[in-house]
Amino acid sequence: MSHSTAGLQPDAQLDLRGTPCPLNFVRTKLRLEKMPPNALLEVWLDPGEPIEQVPDSLRMEGYGIEQIDDRSEFFALLVRRPVTETEEC
Known part of the structure; x- marks a missing residue:
């Protein structure tokens, strides 16, 4: 009954x-x-520049890209917030 494929x-x-x-x-x-x-977080993005740019930008910021799912009209991007944040004052 689960609607999540992964x-x-x-x-x-x-x-x-x-x-x-x-x-x-x-x-x-x-x-x-x-x-x-x-x-x-699941983010819905358009094909083209959004799906090409956003995942790379998020990786550079330290976020984990868990999955990119092509749903024909758009892409579903699964992004995980990191557990450890920078602890410098």
């Missing part, structure tokens, strides 16, 4: 279809920063 259940979902770069990356990052460590 067994990954996102803690939150963000629909950014129709949102241009870099706004989609900024909104994704802001949403992740509000989530607890190790939380999983």
Whole structure:
């Protein structure tokens, strides 16, 4: 009865279809920063520049990309917030 194919259940979902770069990356990052460590966010992104740019930008910021699912009209990106944040004052 599980509707998740990979067994990954996102803690939150963000629909950014129709949102241009870099706004989609900024909104994704802001949403992740509000989530607890190790939380999983599902982000819906358009094909083309959004799916090419956003995952790479998130990786460079230290977020874990768990899965990218091609759903024909859009892509579902699963991003995990890291457990350890920088602890420097």
